[in-house]
Amino acid sequence: MKSVQIRKFLLIDSAYKSRILRGDKVTTIRYGNYEAEPGSEVYLVLTPSDTAVAKIRITGIERKKVRELTDRDAKLDGFRDVRELLGELNRIYGELYGDDEVTVISFEVTKRFKDGIPLKWLKGLNYREPEEIARLYLENQERLNLNRGTDFIMRRIYNEGLGRAVRTFGPKRVREALLKTYHALYGEGII
Template sequence: MDGTTSSQPSTAPQSLHFHPDYLDAVRAGQKTTTVRFRDPVETGPVSLVFELSDEVALPGVVTQITVKKVAELSESDAHADGFRDLAELHDRLRFHYPRIGLNDTITIVHFRLAK
């Protein structure tokens, strides 16, 4: 052996964890993105996990990743994320990530339920 190791890619899909408040909006197709801060995500199969007393996991697909600053988020970003407006999205980001600032880089994860 030469001391090198090869890592096999994982066959298990990645997981995206959600607050349980978002379950109905995801199921209804009203929430098709999620904004993540310091939470790396890749395109491909994903398990959408909702943290309820009985965990709910829905099969999904991450279709696109968009990187931008918090200050660059738009009203259309807020609507795709299931919020009324940009102010509500900013409020929820501060709730989930209390130390997030306008100049921080975030990832917008575009997803859909698997068929």
């Protein structure tokens, strides 16, 4: 069986968002072999919107056979018991059997985002957060020489958050300003 590397983000169904952010769900159980470095931080991205809502630290990876899953595994994953957990796994992956392997990925939320960040924006910014781009812009604006429109957008992101900037200037202008600023910062060797 091929293994899946978790490097920059972990996709999770939006139905689990509130359970995760409350701390009721601290694992995700995936069919197959998943690998991640314990201690690594990745973005938690909701599907189907493909929006990052938090940053999480992977605290553990454990491989098990389906028949080895316990009520404790179910509770850590936000379910009442192993029967409810298996019902959900079968719904997602199709019928699983006792010898099928799953990976239990343990994590903790390290940072919540007030405004979700579209995954395609994170990819375009090489997984830098918009607020970090705005902060670096303000710290280095004299070296970057960007236009007033970009300056207004970066200041809005820094002072009021990404969501407010998007509501004020529109997603297309904000994304363009972030990319322009990222490339200017990169060109100057700042990032």
